[in-house]
Amino acid sequence: AFTIKKICxxxxxxxxxxxxxxxxxxxxDIQITLVDMNAERIAAWNDPDLDRLPIYxxxxxxxxxxxxxxxxxxxxxxxxxxxxxxxxxxxxxTPTKNYGKGKGMAAxxxxxxxxxxxxxxxxxxxxxxxxxxxxxxxxxAALKSILHNTGSAVNFHILSNPEFLAEGTAVQDLLNPxxxxxxxENKDAIQALVDIYSRWVETDRILTTNLWSSELSKLTANxxxxxxxxxxxxxxELCEKTGADVQEVARAIGMDSRIGSKFLKASVGFGGSCFxxxxxxxxxxxxxxxxxxxxxxxxxxxxxxxxxxxxxxDNIIQTLFNTVNGKKIAILGWAFKKDTNDxxxxxxxxxxxxxxxxxxxxxxxxxxVPAEKVxxxxxxxxxxxxxxxxxxxxxxxxxxEACKDAHAVAILTEWDEFxxxxxxxxxxHMKSPAFVFDGRKLLDRKQLEDLGFIYYAIGE
Ligand code: NAI
Numbered sequence: 001a002f003t004i005k006k007i008c009x010x011x012x013x014x015x016x017x018x019x020x021x022x023x024x025x026x027x028x029d030i031q032i033t034l035v036d037m038n039a040e041r042i043a044a045w046n047d048p049d050l051d052r053l054p055i056y057x058x059x060x061x062x063x064x065x066x067x068x069x070x071x072x073x074x075x076x077x078x079x080x081x082x083x084x085x086x087x088x089x090x091x092x093x094t095p096t097k098n099y100g101k102g103k104g105m106a107a108x109x110x111x112x113x114x115x116x117x118x119x120x121x122x123x124x125x126x127x128x129x130x131x132x133x134x135x136x137x138x139x140x141a142a143l144k145s146i147l148h149n150t151g152s153a154v155n156f157h158i159l160s161n162p163e164f165l166a167e168g169t170a171v172q173d174l175l176n177p178x179x180x181x182x183x184x185e186n187k188d189a190i191q192a193l194v195d196i197y198s199r200w201v202e203t204d205r206i207l208t209t210n211l212w213s214s215e216l217s218k219l220t221a222n223x224x225x226x227x228x229x230x231x232x233x234x235x236x237e238l239c240e241k242t243g244a245d246v247q248e249v250a251r252a253i254g255m256d257s258r259i260g261s262k263f264l265k266a267s268v269g270f271g272g273s274c275f276x277x278x279x280x281x282x283x284x285x286x287x288x289x290x291x292x293x294x295x296x297x298x299x300x301x302x303x304x305x306x307x308x309x310x311x312x313x314d315n316i317i318q319t320l321f322n323t324v325n326g327k328k329i330a331i332l333g334w335a336f337k338k339d340t341n342d343x344x345x346x347x348x349x350x351x352x353x354x355x356x357x358x359x360x361x362x363x364x365x366x367x368x369v370p371a372e373k374v375x376x377x378x379x380x381x382x383x384x385x386x387x388x389x390x391x392x393x394x395x396x397x398x399x400x401e402a403c404k405d406a407h408a409v410a411i412l413t414e415w416d417e418f419x420x421x422x423x424x425x426x427x428x429h430m431k432s433p434a435f436v437f438d439g440r441k442l443l444d445r446k447q448l449e450d451l452g453f454i455y456y457a458i459g460e
Contacts, residue, residue, distance in 0.1 A: 002128060002192040004030060008085035010115050012036035012045055012074060014273070014342060015132060015163050016091035017055050018170040021063045024072035026200045033073045033081040045074035056341040056368050059171035082122045087192065089161075090115045091132040096277045105284040107136050107277065116146040119156075126155040128189045132163055134278055136285055137216040140183075157189035160211050162218030167272065168339035180206045183214020219282045223298055226275040228263045230304035236266035236459030237311065246459025247441065266459040268351065268412060268439030269308040271336030273344035276302060308458075309347050312410075313354035315456065316437050320407055324360035328431075330406040332399060333413025333440075334366035334374055341368040347439065348412040349377045352393070356384065362393045365402035367415055371395035400426060408435035414442050427451050 009020045012034040024032045036042050044054040046068075050061040064072070075081060082088060092111040097103050112133060119129060129147065131140060140158045147156040160183035165173040180197045184190040190208050197206055209217070236246040246266040254261030270276075279298055286295035317324050336346035343349065352362050356378070364374050374395050379386055396402035399418075403409055403426045411418060419442060427434055436448055438457040448455040 001188050002086065004086045004128075004192055004196065006030070006085045007032045007087045007089065008081040009034045009089040009091055009132070010036070010078060010082075010118075011089075011091035011093065011111075011133070012038075012041055012054075013091065013093065014055055014167055014170070015165070016089065017045065017053075018057055018060055018165065018174060019091065019132065019163060020089070021060060021067060021072060022171065022174040023196065024067040024070075025063045027196060028067075028071055030196070031071050031073070032067075033075055033085070035075050035078045035081045037076065037078065039076050042074050042076050056339075057167070057170045058339055063171065078118060079122045082119055082127075083124060085127065086125075087128040087130060088119060089130045089132045091163075093273075094133050094135060094277070095273075096280055102284055105280045105287075107134075107281045107284075109135070109139065109142070112139065113142070113146065116143045120147050120150045123150075123152075123154045123156075126157075128157045128159060128192055130193065131158065131160045131215070134162055134218050134222070134274065134281075135160075135215055136281055137212050137219065139215060140211045157184065157186045158211070159184040159189055159193055160214035161193060162214060164218070164221065167342050168337050175200065177201060177205065181209065181214050181217055182206065183209045183211040185211060219278050219285075222275055222278040223282050223301065225263055226270055226279055226305070227298075227301045229265075229267070229270045229275075230301045230308075232264050232266045233269065233308045233458075234304050236308075239266075239459040249459075266441065267308075267414075268312045268347045268458065269305045271344070271346040271348075273342065276305070276345055306350075309350045310354065312347075312437070312439055312458070313351045316351075316355065316408060316410060316435075317358055319435060319437075319454075319456065324355055324358045324407075326359065326361060327407040328361045328363060328405055329355055330403040330409045331362055331364045332366075332402070332409060332411045332418055333415055334364055334369040334377075335413050335415075338413055338415045341373075343369055343373055343377050346377070346412070349381070351410065351412060351439070352378065353381055353383050356389070356392055359392065363402040363406065364393065364395045365397075365399045366413065367417060400429070404429045405431060406434075407431045408437060410437045410439060411442055412439050414440040418442055423448060423453070424451050427453060 007030055009016045016034055020032050020034050041054045044052055050065055053061055094107045097106045097108040143158055180201055182190055182193050194206055239246040250264040253259050254264050279301055283295045283299045331348055334348045335343055378389050433454050435454045441457045445455050
């Protein structure tokens, strides 16, 4: 049996940060050190001003305040933390490869491999190594091979413990998970991790499987979730042509208990760092095994999502009399969903990019995303010279200012506060006719039409 007194987590990001904070809160007797090679991020985690933590999640700062300095520590000294830990979580990023073989599809595992090599080089006592990052199925085989060929007498046990939290509700999801999944080969190592979670999670919600099932379950879960969004989005387009209303259709099918009502909301498309990358990864793995039908099937989820973003932008352009050149368009919401400051793969980036191709004047407002992030996100696309982006895009700290003199407002994130705005005031200061393109079906059609807006929502 293993006794876990010290945990180290490599990668203090959207997953490592909240996950370790909650474990530290629930297990005050275990010392947890989160390490990251990004010194700025670690400094932000250590910032006395809790509003400046690098990640915004409802409820997170209170937990950090409770545990930080007691049994939760943030450091850039990766090696020291590895050496003293009994259990090491790897929670580094696994982005889509942007070079070489599998470019644009496969997961880039260089960060994972670096971690394994660093652990192999530093460890002087036995360790349980936990894959927390989302990984291609069979990655544990590669980790094993790196860790077991060090020539030292240190034993390593590898577990897969994928994370199912959703950004925006990370703390709630961690405190009250639908399930915790632990894959592994060594019973005692599995038990050591079960013992940690079972301090606050009922044991019948803690599933143990073999390594490969655990790795593959995470990719599969994200593929199924994204597929539901693309499925309802595909129907939204048909609704717009036929007079059916996608919300009514979603409600009608969702009451079938075999289908279920969650995750059936039509929108401008899913974003976030995971869905697209994990499906591409699944597609790539299927192709690697020469399973073309399986690969094509899942790839269509991405095709549909890209189409949804494109057609949302096309609709704006067409509706504004086929030109947005020089027209001010207010973008409300830049984060990929509400209650997070994460913008990775956000639909807002792509919709704005299409509008910028048409020389639109983009004014962005988001309650949690800093201005510089908006520019960096657009510049990463490499669609146009930097000075052109800076000329065409502005970011406002005030939503009313963002909407002032605009021809159209596009709602791209479902932030609750957008519902509370004084839309009659917004209308008074916009150009006429004043258009609202609601990519999240957030606002009330009747209310907006009564105020004189021309209102478009997806799937109506
Ligand atoms: P992130 O990019 O926010 O954080 C990863 C951190 O790892 C970065 O701060 C980076 O500097 C650090 N890092 C990378 N290599 C390192 C090394 N060798 N040594 C020290 N630090 C290193 O990524 P995020 O969103 O936390 O995702 C991590 C993993 O969790 C990914 O595999 C992702 O697919 C998965 N995941 C993400 C979820 C999400 O909602 N963001 C949900 C469930 C799983």
